[in-house]
Amino acid sequence: MSALNVIVSNIELVADGIRHFTFIAADGGELPGFSGGSHVVVSMPAGNRTYRNAYSLLSSPADRSNYQIAVRLQEQSRGGSRFMHEQVKVGTRLDISWPVNLFPISRVGHQHILVAGGIGITPFMSQVHDLLRTGAGFELHYAFRSPRHAGFIDQLKQLLGNKLVCHDQSQGQILDLHALLSRQPLGTHVYVCGPDGMVDALIATAHELGWPDAHIHNEEFLAPPVGEPFTIRLRQSQKNVDVGAEVSMLEAMEAAGVDVPYLCRGGACGRCELEVLATDGVIEHHDHYLSDAEKGAGKKIMPCVSRAKCSFIELNL
Amino acid sequence: MNNLAYKHETFRDDYTYRNSPDAIRRFPFPFAEDHYMYSVNIEQHQPGAKGSIVEHAFDIDEHYVSECEDKLITLGQDKGRYAALPHMMDAQWDFLELSMESLSRDYPHLFTLTKDGERWTWRNGPLGIEDSFVFGDAATLPLEPFEYMGRQVQGDFVLLDQREGTLFADAGFITSQADWSLAFDVGMSWHEWHGPVPQVEKMGIMDRALKFLMSLQQGNPVRRLNWTMTINPRLDTSPEHFPEWGPDKLKVTAQNAGEKAHLRVELQTMFRLPRSNAILFSIRCYLISLEELATYPRWAKRFHRVLRDLHPDLLEYKGIKVYHEAVLAWLSQHDDGAELALGAHPE
Incomplete structure (x- = not known):
């Protein structure tokens, strides 16, 4: 499996514990195109072992000059997110996989509801560019603990206007999944990425309301088959x-x-x-x-x- | 192939199609063993040996100009050979990009692509085409992007949309099909369009192949060979035109089989496309008469044995049954029964 060689060109702290990395191709050329919802697997050589974590691509799929990912420092990090936060600097060279999309927007759907919880916003960052371009109907519901946990919020507000609905828990704004899914027209697709509890609750609510499985989407990463020596x-x-x-x-x-x-x-x-x-x-x-x-x-x-x-x-x- | 002398030849009526000694030598003979049954014979589509049919992403050979002309004749008779459902427009542009970038990289003396931002200029030397257009704006091309480039690359093309745990054939450019119909199959899912294939259900092959394709990744295209037989070197063996080619099957004799009967090999390549996340399924057809095949004795011997022992269901499905005896009689003259080493090589 061929890897892409990239160089870190920018790092920003975008929310509490969330770093935003920009990669450019090491050969200075264009990176491969991708579709909204894609991720890459980043290889992180740490001592005598290599961590491989999957991260969603955040940038517009139309822009092949760079890739962007966001990494939240996990409390119980196995090493990957800690490596990205502590070892990776501007100028660091990394190997990443070609983009893989296991969370695509249905191209036959006309209405799409995107539901993000916290760092779960990441796969939607590229999807909204595709949805804006194709003109499909959609709403992005973004639930977060407080404004300082809400990465990319300003960028999203500017890009999406009233297609963005924020649910700020610190203001007591709780996302009512039942109400949200109940009022959608027949044939709507729903997509969720966030904490396990939120994903499970959304899927259960959709099933309860009779949504077909083919219209309920949650993000899955391709787990590289690694294990013990x-x-x-x-x-x-x-x-x-x-x-x-x-x-x-x-x-x-x-x-x-x-x-x-x-x-x-x-x-x-x-x-x-x-x-x-x-x-x-x-x-x-x-x-x-x-x-x-x-x-x-x-x-x-x-x-x-x-x-x-x-x-x-x-x-x- | 750097200096292609394009042959003016026909794939219908007087059937003047022939292979040069070079084309015979590089023919993708598909049988490494004396016996044939389906398998998931998929391998990575990496650049192969220089001069081979897999040297490049898309193979352009001495039949290029005539094959493109034959596509236009078929399309002119039947507009339904090209179809694309509306949600496949991103995949159409993906196809245009992949084919233009590959051809201009692999055959720079024949094709050139220049980009000035989104303003692209494409020059096709052999067909005398030059167009400037805005990438992503279909109104700036004379045809939809998929049809535009489908007319300029040898082979047939299907664009598969991946959703609901399967693949849907939602766009196609099909002018050299081995007896299947785009108009019938467009919009179908994987298991629907493979429904007629015999002997595969119990082997679970279609399930495995589907799972494999669904996890196909960008940057790692794959390929396989498939085969059947065709009487006369005809690309358009479509069900729609069966009356034009079907009766020829009855005219094969032990005397004329060497000239009339052709082994038809499809190089099938599959690419994951970037913007659409669709899969490009390309089917490139190679035709060789038994006479041409027999210039390499081990090919004639091996093909004789494969056909002689082929499962009756496959003889039926591939439409060989009606002239099976005649072809075996012709091939048996070339088979002395000597043991053949494994491998599909000519010598």
Whole structure:
């Protein structure tokens, strides 16, 4: 998977604990285009491990001169948000993935309700540009604890006018999901990003009101299949290959000079299937190829995306 | 291919289409083994060997000008070969951008693209086209962006919108289809338009392929080969024009099969598009007569074995059944039964 090499060109504090980063292409050229709702996965080399976190792109998809992300310092940070807040400076070089969109606006919808809670505003920042451009009907409902937690509020007010509805909890303005969803015309799409409780409440309310699943959207990130390090024992070639936490089994075997067949590297084609002879742990299947029964049996593995939680796994190779 | 001598040839009526020795050598023969069954034979669409059909994102070959002329004839007879639902306009511009940027990068002596902000100028040397337009403003182009470039790139194109956990064929430019209809399929979902394919449901292939495509990422296009057979080198084997080509199937004999029967291979490539998040599905058709194929003996031997042992459902679905015996009789003369090593290479 090819990465994009970028340089941090600007950092701003936009709300309590939220930093806003601007990236430009390291080669000085244009970055790839993207669609509203897209995210990138930022690789953060911290000591001998690499964190990979997904962040929504905030800028207008029409502007390919830079990408922007916002990072909130997580209280229980595994390291990623802390790294972004403490280690990354203007001029830092980073590798990011190509944009991926798992939270797109439905292009067949005519009316869209966007519901953001706090830092959950981020995927909507690019979506509103697309919606303004295509002229689809929409409202953005932005709920936040207080004005100092409301990142990008001035920018949004200027861009959206009365399409933006703020719900400032410090002023006692509570977003009434039931009322909001009840008054929408048939065929409206709703999109939510925010704390788990808000997302769950919105989905439950929409279901209660009879909204079809295809009209209820919540953001999902593509979780890179990473895990704990372990060792592959190759029975036929009598080799041991160490798999680091951040690399796939296929990549680790390739790096060790083992010839493993592959095609799609995405867990779909079945070409890299290998026979599992033994393991002292459990296989974590991430592929779309093996049936549930095969996954349960634990005799096969697709090393391009799957791995194991174990100290060793022995393969017939 | 740097110096293409474009051939003036026809894909209908007198059928003067032929392959040069170079074109035969680079033909994408799809059989690495003596037996064929469907598989999810998807691989990454990375630039391949110099001179091969996968050297570039889109392959332009010696048939380019004649194939583009044939597209216009087909489109002139039947406007329905191009269709785009209104919500696909972003995907149309994505297609225009990808095709113009790829062709001008990969064949700079044939195509040039200059950008002055949103004001773009496109020059297509072989077809003698030059237009300036404003990117994103369809009124500044003579045709909708998808149709405009669909006429200038070999192959067929479908734009798939991703929503509701599946893919919808919501736009298409289809003039060289292997017996399927855009007018019938436009707006259909993945499982709807693959409904007629036999033997795949029980294998779960369509579900796996759908999941894979839904997670297709920008910057990582993929490709696969598919195949069928066509009598005479005809691109437009559409159901709408069946009366013009269907009866030819009955005229194949053991004597004329070498000249009439063609292996039809589709290079299918899939790209995630940036602005629309749609998927471009491109279907590039390569035709080769059995006579041309047999200039490489291992291809004739292998194709004989594949056809001889093909599952009856696939013979039926691919429309081969009616002339199967005649083609086998012709090919069997070229098969001495010698064991062939794995691989689809010509020699």
